[in-house]
Amino acid sequence: MASSSELNRLTIAEASDRLRRREISAVELTRACLDRIAAVDSRLNAFITVTEKEALEQARAADHRLSSGQAPALCGIPLGIKDIYCTSGVRTTCASKILETFVPPFDATTIAKLRAEGAVFVGKTNMDEFAMGSSTENSAFGPTMNPHDLTRVAGGSSGGSAAAVAADECLASLGTDTGGSIREPASFCGVVGIKPTYSRVSRYGVIAYASSLDQVGPFAKTVRDAAILLRALAGADPRDSTCSARPVPDYERALTAEVKGLRIGVPREYFVEGMQPEVESSVRAALKQYESMGAKTVEISLPHSSYAIACYYIVATAEASANLARYDGVRYGLRAAAEDNIELNEKTREQGFGAEVKRRIMLGTFALSAGYYDAYYLKAMKVRTLIRRDFEQAFQKCDVIVTPVAPTTAFRLGEKMSDPLTMYLSDIFTISVNLAGLPGLAMPCGYDGNNLPIGMQIIGPQFSEDAILRAGDAFERSGAVTLRRPAL
Amino acid sequence: MALSKITPEQVRHVSLLARLSLAPDEEERIRANMDEILGYIDKLNELNTDGVEPTAQVGDPGMAMRDDVVTNHPDPEAMLANAPARERGYFKVPKIIE
Incomplete structure (x- = not known):
């Protein structure tokens, strides 16, 4: 059992259980996260703004609800919020000098939903300015460092949110993903991140980058936690006309660990020259693991990749x-x-x-x-149509598609800053998913020789979040990978 | 491809359209970046897209509409709180019309 100084290491599922049984308080849990931020964030720079006072007030209110015995799943859970979500009364910069002093007079719908659940917001996380980047080096507030190696990037654009979860500064966090901005930093930092189907989650109050591609989603320590958070975030919003009115499945209940007969597509175009060999071998090992659990792998082609x-x-x-x-x-x-x-x-x-x-x-x-x-x-x-069709045809032959998240593990700070095109190529395996509007899950599947996390991506047809979360959870529970906490 | 050769004049024209002043060194750097990136983007021309419908949106078709009624309440003080300059309940800007 975690000591009080290690409460910040808990998952949402564990913490929620202990909060409910009143073994721990939301204030203690929040304090543990704030202490962790105070201890390590000067080295990571994962947060642009830490909201200690507000967080402790929210935690006290959560404790009150918890003691009444009627508290939602996220009540008292400390979260980090990418600084692209408008938060009423709390500065929202989008990591830009142009919004350095902007204090929104309203909450994003997703923030309002989490607030209604009694979640605690410990602060606003660092990112590439206006979500434009793959390394969080394009922040007006300085780059975020990777908790696994401080000389390397955390990925981007949601690098602060990924690093904060990897470093146990909060239990989970929110990001946004336009071309890979949740999945690539999740991969680089060794945490779970999901980009839901386009239109699955409201974007009202989330500062827009590219509106036909942007989607919001969670980072978490486990697939189960990501499912719990997504369940709270998804659903129709009268303030966002692009948001789908489809009912939201109970993503947590979908986690049956059953993958027997699951057809996993493996796109031949995604295992290309120039890829770090350990990334390929790690993803191939994960595919073998799935086969040993009763899934079938089929080679597919996405010719316009x-x-x-x-x-x-x-x-x-x-x-x-x-x-x-x-x-x-x-x-x-x-x-x-x-x-x-x-x-x-x-x-x-x-x-x-x-x-x-x-x-x-x-x-x-x-x-x-x-x-x-x-x-x-x-x-x-028009080319976007061709890319979309590639996936439609592939999903005739398979239920989900498994690929690497990125061709390499986390690269060094400064390594790609002078060459925009090389930086853009970091998103080669994630961008098509946004163009086609599909859901994509990123999760750790191994480590390279430098102890850096390797990420696997599970892609599904539109609105198949339950299926990709189930596949991810089954892999996680198989114990094929032992997660390594960064030594900070 | 001739199309992707960006001249300094084009950069100045686009920066005017984008309402974005650029210092001379920045102008040249952006010109060179655009040249390189557009050169890469030219690979799209390898594909024959005759008769292919363009994709503008990938969400559920038939986006939800709601009744056109006011659901928020005017709060000028909250709306003006972030204004860089204000006067008597208005946003203040330099004179636009002489």
Whole structure:
């Protein structure tokens, strides 16, 4: 049993059980997380803002509800929130200078749902500015370090949320995923992360990057915890017209560990040259494990995979150029000194945005500009159809698809910063999933020779979160991988 | 592909459209990045997409609509609290029309 100084190491399922039996209090649990943040976060930089006072108030309120005997699953559970979710009264920066002082007057729907469950928010986590990046190095507040090796990146864009969970600074956290921003950092930090089906979870109050791709989801220490959190997050929202009205299954109850007869597709295009050999061998070993548990593997083809990154960098940047037009220095955020209104817009944006955000706004504006729309934007939307069809055809032959999350384990800080295109290629195995609007689960499946976590991705058809969580949980429970806590 | 050669003039035109001032060194760096990235993106032209419908959305078809009624209550003080400059209940900006 964990001592009081180790309460922060508990999973949601364990903590919820002990809170309910009143063996521990939400205040003790929250205190343990805040103490951990105070002890290690100066080395990790996983948090932009720590909300100690608010968290302890929320914990006291949670204890009150818990003692009444009627408390929801997440009551008293300390969570980290990516700094892209609007949190009423708590600064929300999107890791940008342009929003450095922005205090939202409202909660994102997902935050309101968690608040209603009695969850505790310990702080706002670091990220690539406006979720644009694969390493959390594009943050105006400095990079997040990987808890397994402080000289390496945590992945991105939700790197702070992944690192915070890996380092036991909170029990679980929220991220967002537009091209891999939950799955890649989950893989690099050795935690579980799920990007749900496009439209499964409300995005109201989540600062938009690329609206036809963005989806929000949880990071957790176990697949079960991810299922518990997703159950609380998913569902219709009258404030988000893109959010699906389909009923939300009980994802936790779906975790039967039954994989007999499950057909696992293995795309031949995803095991490519240039991949770190240990990543391939680790994912192949996981496939063998599934076979030993009664699943069948079938080779499949996703022939347009190699076009996904090119397609994404048109679609995403075009949408970003429109979404980020709102940062004009007029109603909130940074305002530069200027003589007239156009200069006010131009100077505010010059001073407020970082290099990668500027690069993507420029690329997206170009792709939508007169004379180039058909050649780039329309072309990319058509290629997106081909990528979507690849998956539709593959799912005729299999129930889920298993791939690596990324071609390598966590790379070194600074290693890819001078070459944007090389950085973009880190998302080669995750981007297609966003383009097709599918759910994807990332979870640890091994370690490389440097003790760095390797991630496996399980992809399913739209709205099959229950199936991919079940497959992930079965692997986790098989005991094929022993998780290593980072030595901090 | 001739299309993907970005000139300094194009960069200046796009930066005006994007309302984004760029310092001269930044302008050149972004031009070079765009050239490289668009060169990579040209691989999309290897694919024949004649007759392929474009995909704009991948969610459930028939997005939910609700009745057009006011559900929030105006709270000007909360809405103006983040304003960089304000005057008498308005956002304040430099003069737009002479």
